[in-house]
Amino acid sequence: METAILLMAHGSRITEANHAVHEIAGMVKQMTGYDIVEVSFREQHAPNIQKGIDACVARGAERILLIPYFLYMGAHVLEDLPAELEEARVRYPRVEMAMGKHLGVHRKLAEIVVDRIAESLTEQRWY
Numbered sequence: 001m002e003t004a005i006l007l008m009a010h011g012s013r014i015t016e017a018n019h020a021v022h023e024i025a026g027m028v029k030q031m032t033g034y035d036i037v038e039v040s041f042r043e044q045h046a047p048n049i050q051k052g053i054d055a056c057v058a059r060g061a062e063r064i065l066l067i068p069y070f071l072y073m074g075a076h077v078l079e080d081l082p083a084e085l086e087e088a089r090v091r092y093p094r095v096e097m098a099m100g101k102h103l104g105v106h107r108k109l110a111e112i113v114v115d116r117i118a119e120s121l122t123e124q125r126w127y
Contacts, residue, residue: 004036004061005029006052008081009069011041018045021069036061042076042084049084050091057092064088064095068102071109077102 005028009021021039029037036059040052047055049066056064066085068077085099103109121127 004056011044067100
């Protein structure tokens with residue numbers, strides 16, 4: 001059974017800001033080995049989440065794991081993304097879909113912050 005991963009990001013009016021999610025998707029594809037890894041956006045940029053789901057189905061997905069690429073448990077994660085999932089289930093009743101966890105609080109995120117602190121201290125020469 002073909003499984004797809006759909007990263008769902010907020011989206012920005014600044015096009016370059018949206019490129020980062022595509023880079024992350026490429027890394028996810030390489031690290032996981034899933035053939036179908038797509039990107040979608042809740043606001044401000046295309047493709048929207050329903051179009052992202054359409055892309056997964058068009059590529060042969062029979063299951064889609066929707067991953068919220070969001071740091072916090074806000075209204076999008078609690079309300080909007082589940083509503084998108086329910087809309088997609090109506091449109092594709094034969095495709096299994098599930099919502100994964102948002103990024104949230106994770107030790108690896110703290111490690112990234114520590115790395116960025118070290119980089120910034122070095123750039124400022126605040127050894």
